[in-house]
Amino acid sequence: MLLAYRAALASPRVTAAAIEASEFPALADSMDVWAVPRVVVNGVPQFDGALPEQAFLDRVLAPAYG
Amino acid sequence: MPIFRPEDEARVRGLFDTLERPVELVVAHGPQETPVLGAREIDFAAETERVVTELAALSDRVTCRVENEPGAGGSAAGAASCRFERFPAIAVLPGGRDVGLRYYGLPWGYELGSLIGAVVEAGRPESTLRPESLERLGALDHDLAIDVFVTPT
Numbered sequence: 001m002l003l004a005y006r007a008a009l010a011s012p013r014v015t016a017a018a019i020e021a022s023e024f025p026a027l028a029d030s031m032d033v034w035a036v037p038r039v040v041v042n043g044v045p046q047f048d049g050a051l052p053e054q055a056f057l058d059r060v061l062a063p064a065y066g
Numbered sequence: 067m068p069i070f071r072p073e074d075e076a077r078v079r080g081l082f083d084t085l086e087r088p089v090e091l092v093v094a095h096g097p098q099e100t101p102v103l104g105a106r107e108i109d110f111a112a113e114t115e116r117v118v119t120e121l122a123a124l125s126d127r128v129t130c131r132v133e134n135e136p137g138a139g140g141s142a143a144g145a146a147s148c149r150f151e152r153f154p155a156i157a158v159l160p161g162g163r164d165v166g167l168r169y170y171g172l173p174w175g176y177e178l179g180s181l182i183g184a185v186v187e188a189g190r191p192e193s194t195l196r197p198e199s200l201e202r203l204g205a206l207d208h209d210l211a212i213d214v215f216v217t218p219t
Contacts (some may be wrong), residue, residue, distance in 0.1 A: 001180040002187065004212040005158075006115045008166050010193040010204040014210045017151075017182055020171025021215045023110055024099050040213040057199055060212055061126060 001037065003056045069120050069178070078182060082125035083191030087161045093118045094133045096153035110172045114154040116174060121182070128185060156181065160188035175218035 004016035021028040021036060031040050035048040041060050051059065070078060071127065085218045122130035136150055148157040148164050158167040158181075173181040182190055193200055 001178075001216060002102050002183045004214050005167055005180075005184045005187050006193060006195050007199075007203055007212065009160065009187055010195055011146055011206055011210075012113050012165070013206040013208065014203065014212065015166030016165050016166070016212045017166075017168035017214070018173075018177065019152075019215050020169075020173075023171040025139055026099060026150070026214055031213075036215055038151065038215040040215065042211050043161065043208075043213075053196060053199055055201055060210065061202060061206070062077055064125075 003051075003053060004060075006041070007060070008055070068076055069117050075124065079124050081182065081186050082128055082189075083110050084186065085125065085127040086191055087189055088127045088129065089185050089188045090159040090162050091118050091122055091130045091185070092133060092148050092157040092159065093129065093130065094136045094148065094153060094155040094157070095151045096135050096150065096155075108172070111154045113174070114156065114172045117178065119183075121185070127189065141168070158184045158188050172218075177216050177218050180216065 001016075001018050004018075008014045008016035019027065021033050021038075031045050037050060038048050039046050039060065045048065046062075048061050068075075077104070077158065095111045095115075096125050098110065103140075122128045133148070134150060150157070150168070154168050154171065156169040157164060158169070160167075169181050169182055169184070187194065195203070
């Protein structure tokens with residue numbers, strides 16, 4: 001989660017939100033949340049689990065560059 | 067019951083002592099989704115407000131304000147206006163500026179650490195990301211909304 005917050009603090013293009021899955025079950029269901037952390041970028045599920053900084057950016061930036 | 071044991075409170079105070087700029091926490095209340103079975107007896111909104119209020123009390127550099135039905139009545143005069151997608155919500159504002167940091171739901175258990183971490187990061191004027199990461203983020207030409215689904219344990 002902290003990497004997402006750091007990215008949002010570093011770029012005006014980025015926002016970051018933690019979402020407590022059990023309090024928002026309909027949203028979590030719509031994002032197929034079975035494991036946490038599940039990372040969703042621009043409304044599209046990308047990956048589960050914590051990653052080191054470079055790998056995290058590889059995965060979250062990939063959709064932006066198609 | 068306080069949210070921290072005395073030894074944990076001292077540790078959080080120590081972390082907040084490192085803040086180089088003020089951080090504002092905005093708690094927003096509004097219509098809530100029905101939580102999972104077994105969680106209905108918890109007042110998530112009240113608990114969220116209590117946790118954030120107690121966190122802010124640990125440092126002069128951390129402040130807290132509460133918004134009810136944001137967007138309906140507007141923010142207090144001079145306060146940054148925040149947009150929220152669901153409730154309860156917390157916005158973390160470095161220097162009182164909304165840069166898009168949110169926590170949706172009650173931050174408890176392990177995830178309380180995420181909120182504390184957000185405050186610590188927001189209190190740093192300089193990013194702790196590596197220079198090459200900052201370069202990649204600086205080259206972004208699309209908006210990026212990163213949502214991270216978490217659970218409290």
